[in-house]
Amino acid sequence: MSPGCNPHPTTQGECRILKSKYNTAGIEALIKKGVKIANPASIEIGPEVDVDRISGDGVVIYAGCKLYGKNTLILPGVKLGYEAPVTVDDCQIGPDVELKGGYFNRSVFLDNAKCGLGSHVREATILEEQASIAHTVALKHTILLPFVTLGSLINFCDCLMAGGTSRRDHSEVGSSYIHFNFTPNQDKATASLIGDVPRGVMLNQRPIFLGGQGGLVGPCRLGFGITVAAGTIVRKDEPRSNRLIFGGAEKGRNVSYEPGDFRLRKKIISNNIYYIANLIALQQWYLAVRRAFVAPRFPEALLNGLTEKVSLAIAERLKRLGDVCLKKPEGGWSEMKEWLEDEQSNPGDARFRDTFLESVHKGIKVGGKDYIKVIRGLEPTESASGTHWLQGIVDHTMAEAHRKMAAFSNKP
Numbered sequence: 001m002s003p004g005c006n007p008h009p010t011t012q013g014e015c016r017i018l019k020s021k022y023n024t025a026g027i028e029a030l031i032k033k034g035v036k037i038a039n040p041a042s043i044e045i046g047p048e049v050d051v052d053r054i055s056g057d058g059v060v061i062y063a064g065c066k067l068y069g070k071n072t073l074i075l076p077g078v079k080l081g082y083e084a085p086v087t088v089d090d091c092q093i094g095p096d097v098e099l100k101g102g103y104f105n106r107s108v109f110l111d112n113a114k115c116g117l118g119s120h121v122r123e124a125t126i127l128e129e130q131a132s133i134a135h136t137v138a139l140k141h142t143i144l145l146p147f148v149t150l151g152s153l154i155n156f157c158d159c160l161m162a163g164g165t166s167r168r169d170h171s172e173v174g175s176s177y178i179h180f181n182f183t184p185n186q187d188k189a190t191a192s193l194i195g196d197v198p199r200g201v202m203l204n205q206r207p208i209f210l211g212g213q214g215g216l217v218g219p220c221r222l223g224f225g226i227t228v229a230a231g232t233i234v235r236k237d238e239p240r241s242n243r244l245i246f247g248g249a250e251k252g253r254n255v256s257y258e259p260g261d262f263r264l265r266k267k268i269i270s271n272n273i274y275y276i277a278n279l280i281a282l283q284q285w286y287l288a289v290r291r292a293f294v295a296p297r298f299p300e301a302l303l304n305g306l307t308e309k310v311s312l313a314i315a316e317r318l319k320r321l322g323d324v325c326l327k328k329p330e331g332g333w334s335e336m337k338e339w340l341e342d343e344q345s346n347p348g349d350a351r352f353r354d355t356f357l358e359s360v361h362k363g364i365k366v367g368g369k370d371y372i373k374v375i376r377g378l379e380p381t382e383s384a385s386g387t388h389w390l391q392g393i394v395d396h397t398m399a400e401a402h403r404k405m406a407a408f409s410n411k412p
Helices: 012-020 024-033 265-288 300-325 333-343 350-367 371-376 380-409
Strands: 066-068 086-089 102-105 119-121 137-139 159-161 164-166 178-180 192-194 215-217
Touching: 159 265, 192 265, 265 300, 265 333, 265 350, 265 380, 300 333, 333 380, 350 371, 350 380
Parallel strands: 066 086, 086 102, 102 119, 119 137, 159 192, 178 215
Antiparallel strands: none
């Protein structure tokens, strides 16, 4: 037993933490590699951490930080814990990422993503290039496409948000915002899609703005170019683009209510399947397009982290949707679930995919494997081809789902 390890730990995690304090060999190996650790005695590294997956090039680990997880990956230029101690547990962290303070579990952070003090980022979260969150933000099963920015004091779990073309032209969520992702029926079939994947990944859409001290009641869909005024609670879908949504406190009412009333069940199921369809499209984007950008700054291990997190996100949405569907006795969910699981491998129309990939490879040949530069450099007709490919995956999933739902509802 390692010195100082409680012989009767309350949890396995406690024992792991206590043992990790004495992983001096791992700390020494990191220092030898060039990792800057000003106070080595304050750092904890779990014995399962593979130091070969941690770069020594420009990496800084400030006092009080903890590293756990056999799949943890840290690439050059990463800075951990500048504002407060950071705990990293099984995360894949891309180049020049700054995690300034908080807890980070089973998530992926791509080039130049930034998280402020008090971050609480849990499983299946992805921050793509230059996405950022300020202080005291909670994320879980959240996907932010490039440039998306969240202010402070925000709870934004179970969302995918896209929009914007650069750090100067980005989608943003104002401070003190909340995504309402738990219902009186005690389910979380509430994932919201702010923008979408087929157009959002092309980095050519108008940004979305959700004003501070507001909220979004999931499951909800919002289009690109939407502006929601500060203090507004959004309860209805608005898939149209370029709209202003505003409103104050609703007129008070007191009516009879019974938890478990599924009057909005059709919308809940449809929006959840639409969200899953977009995740399937994102998975295909990672497998076909992101794979073309594998390089020292975007190694295979980082790509694997992305695909794993999307798979986790799909599994979570299927579980949460199942919780709702199984509350009704008419059945049909098991067949739908099995079909949606199989649909994850749908690559879409190969003609549009391959045409789009030719454009991507042409861009890489000219400008190198700079993902942002190549995608933003596509001609409008080339981006449209890629969007058509991905939208085809979403449309096929939705059409088949509606057909199956109609068949279930028509059963005697």
